[in-house]
Amino acid sequence: MTAPARVDTLVGDRLVRFDRAERWLHWINATLVLVLIATGSIMYIGALSGLVGRRLLVRDLHVWSGLLLPIPFLAVVLGRWGRGFRSDCARLGRFLTDDWRWFRRRERRFGDLRVGKFNAGQKVNAILVAGALPVMFGTGLVLHWARSFPEGIRTGATFVHDWGYVALGLLVAGHIVKAMADPVALHAMRTGLAPARWAKATHPRWHDEVVGEPTADEPDEAVDHAEPGDHDHEGALDPAGGVASPTPYDGARSDQP
Amino acid sequence: MGARADREVEGRDGTPVGRRAVLGLLGLGTAGVLVGARVQDKVAEGLAPISAIDPTGLSDLVPGAGRFRIYTVTGDLPEMARSAWRLRLGGLVDRPDTLTFADLTEMEPVGLTADFQCVTGWRVADVPWKGVRLSDLLDRAGVQPGATHLRLTSFDGVYTESLTMEQARRPDVIVAYEMLGGAITKAHGGPVRLYVAPMYGYKSLKWLDGIEVTDHLEPGYWEHLGYDVDAWVGRSNGRDDEPPEVSGS
Structure with missing residues (x-):
């Protein structure tokens, strides 16, 4: 219908926060991880095991969801849809001076911190999940093909998988609680778009980067934003609305491997 | 700055x-x-x-x-009161019988303390068990010549297990009605379950309700799924766990 929106561009009075591939990746991965946590909990917590039973069905669901886990990532990274994802990984993976300061602040949103597209808390959560998922995947493979591994390795893999379950559960719970607390952010992961005014208030560095205002001393130019939800993604991308020109940093990011 | x-x-x-x-x-x-x-x-x-x-x-x-991690292969945890529980003892025996829970507790009790080792790697140390020797039950029914194996069934309707006659007669193979110092809960296979101390946990059939003496091997539920029939701890299923130490009388 319309050209796919590129991340970190301006569409009308909204910023493209996540492109289509990122959103699909997020929701497919979220579904798989939630199935994994649910089925894992059933097998791990005795009271639930008894309640649900059907050990083999639960186990198969867990194993298959786990085996599918890397595929969406590989599809996005190896396919031609990975631009936004790679760019956001680079953002999540590097701490700016203001990210370090963010940790020491009590008041983070209305201070003089210039938070980027992701705040330091989001970065920490994403980084830990990015490290935990391959560890869970690897130890899960050892547990599933246990007969191919020596005894000590299997016990060690069980140990890591158990602790990883607790850690990942806390990370995912924290992520969901935070997302529920910010309907605009949640909406952005559904539609890809975030109002410029919200971006300016909560992610000023990103806003200025996309909109092209290097300082925040000028008057707030954000246009009134409509209620989220009354535009769908395609409508907002109407060619008449125009896709904003690439940001000054676009060239640098497109060099990313 | x-x-x-x-x-x-x-x-x-x-x-x-x-x-x-x-x-x-x-x-x-x-x-x-x-x-x-x-x-x-x-x-x-x-x-x-x-x-x-x-x-x-x-x-x-x-x-x-x-x-312990709780496994049940059916949709829920089978539940049965002690008063409703019966054990059918049949097959190649002289005196087929149906025992009540009281019949079991009137027999000479044995207590064991031994580890419970699962084939998937977890182990619970020093679990106290109480019950009667499986060999005492076999003697009570009178095993006929030519009998070589046992087929054990569970009242969940699905779980089954097998033992050779020689394995069944070991002193550390018991029909347990207490574990961890109290009644066996439904999650642990109560009111009565098997405990085969020298073998991996799946041999210790839960929710026991039938013992059939046969002249041939009939592999049990987990054995159909690829686990070893002779499930000695440390000497089967490709594992080298420490065999459990059994103490008690």
């Missing part, structure tokens, strides 16, 4: 924390796999005294704590 003065670009500048942390976690995970077996033993040792007196059961949720 004011915050607005910085010209850092997100994604390009700053410390590559992400790469380091992800690599660090991968390293930590690998190290955990390599030394986890030893760490787990320490955690279980450290937690055992806490778990023993913890009324909330929360300490059981700590990974690595020596605790």
Whole structure:
């Protein structure tokens, strides 16, 4: 219908926060991880095991969801849809001076911190999940093909998988609680778009980067934003609305491997 | 230096924390796999005294704590009151019988303390068991010549197990009606289950309701799924676990 929106561009009075591939990746991965946590909990917590039973069905669901886990990532990274994802990984993976300061602040949103597209808390959560998922995947493979591994390795893999379950559960719970607390952010992961005014208030560095205002001393130019939800993604991308020109940093990011 | 003065670009500048942390976690995970077996033993040792007196059961949720994991292959946990429970003893025996729970407790009791070792790797140390020797039940029914195997069934309708006559006559193979110092809960296979101390946990059939003496081997539920019929701890299923030490009378 319309050209796919590129991340970190301006569409009308909204910023493209996540492109289509990122959103699909997020929701497919979220579904798989939630199935994994649910089925894992059933097998791990005795009271639930008894309640649900059907050990083999639960186990198969867990194993298959786990085996599918890397595929969406590989599809996005190896396919031609990975631009936004790679760019956001680079953002999540590097701490700016203001990210370090963010940790020491009590008041983070209305201070003089210039938070980027992701705040330091989001970065920490994403980084830990990015490290935990391959560890869970690897130890899960050892547990599933246990007969191919020596005894000590299997016990060690069980140990890591158990602790990883607790850690990942806390990370995912924290992520969901935070997302529920910010309907605009949640909406952005559904539609890809975030109002410029919200971006300016909560992610000023990103806003200025996309909109092209290097300082925040000028008057707030954000246009009134409509209620989220009354535009769908395609409508907002109407060619008449125009896709904003690439940001000054676009060239640098497109060099990313 | 004011915050607005910085010209850092997100994604390009700053410390590559992400790469380091992800690599660090991968390293930590690998190290955990390599030394986890030893760490787990320490955690279980450290937690055992806490778990023993913890009324909330929360300490059981700590990974690595020596605790049972509950398996049931049907849709729910089979439940049966002691008063309704019956054990059918049949097949190649002189005196086929149906025993009640009281019949069982009137026989000479045996107590064992031994580890419960699962074929998937977890182990619960020093579990106290109480019941009657399977060999005493066989003697009571009178095994006919030519009988070589036992087929054991569960009132969940699905779970079955097998033993050779020689295995069934071992003194550390019991029909248990108490474990962990009390009645066997439905999660643990109560009111009455098998406990085969020298073998992996799946041989210790839960929710026992039938013993049939036969002249041929009929592999049990888990054995149909690829586990070894002769499930000696440390000498089967490709594992080398320490065989459990059995103590008690």
